[in-house]
Amino acid sequence: xxxxxxLQTIDSLYAARKAGDKQALAxxxxxxxxxxxxxxxxxxxAAVPAGTEGAKETVEALIDKFQFHALERLNAVVEGNxxxxxxxxxxxxxxxxxxxxxxxxLWTIRDDxxxxxxxxxxxxxxxxxxxxxxxx
Numbered sequence: 001x002x003x004x005x006x007l008q009t010i011d012s013l014y015a016a017r018k019a020g021d022k023q024a025l026a027x028x029x030x031x032x033x034x035x036x037x038x039x040x041x042x043x044x045x046a047a048v049p050a051g052t053e054g055a056k057e058t059v060e061a062l063i064d065k066f067q068f069h070a071l072e073r074l075n076a077v078v079e080g081n082x083x084x085x086x087x088x089x090x091x092x093x094x095x096x097x098x099x100x101x102x103x104x105x106l107w108t109i110r111d112d113x114x115x116x117x118x119x120x121x122x123x124x125x126x127x128x129x130x131x132x133x134x135x136x
Contacts, residue, residue, distance in 0.1 A: 001111050003078045009113050010085060010105075011073070018068040022060050029056045030114040038121045055118065065131070066091050069098050081116075083107045094134025101126055 001009070009028070016024035033055035070090040077084045085105045092098040106119040 001081070001109065001113065005113075006078050006081075006083055006107075006109060007073075007076055009109060010083065010107060013115070014068075014071050014087075017059070017063065018071055020063050020067065022063060025059060025063075026056055028113070028115050029054075029059075030110060030116050033115050033117060035059055035118045036120070037124065038119055039124045055115065066093050066127075070100075074102070081109055081111065083109075093130050096130055096134045099126065099130060 013025065013028050016028075035055035035058045068089060068091050070088075072088045073085060074088055075086040083106070085107065087103045087105070088100060089103055090098050090100045101123045103123075104121040106117075106121075108116040108118075110116055
């Protein structure tokens with residue numbers, strides 16, 4: 001997979017994520033794929049799935065909690081089957097007003113387009129505060 005194909009795969013994944021299309025997303029995960037939000041799991045609310053389940057289940061739970069309204073790729077570095085991507089994301093939860101933050105993802109994708117791992121760095125304090133305001 002070349003750089004353009006790699007980024008197109010990720011853009012398609014995030015388009016499905018923004019649409020809340022769990023079925024479309026499920027097609028991208030390798031059977032043993034892992035997803036994790038970086039940070040101390042003990043400090044995360046039980047309401048924020050941090051990656052204790054498989055990637056598919058964790059991302060589906062996040063889709064149920066957080067809606068994406070806008071997503072802009074700011075920068076990307078792709079080397080082989082690994083990419084680091086910096087995003088600006090506008091999201092909301094529980095009927096609260098949308099907020100904008102930045103995230104950084106570290107992706108590993110096989111040549112067949114299946115995601116093996118996704119490690120996401122995000123403002124976990126903002127996520128928790130937003131959930132608290134939303135009552136969830």
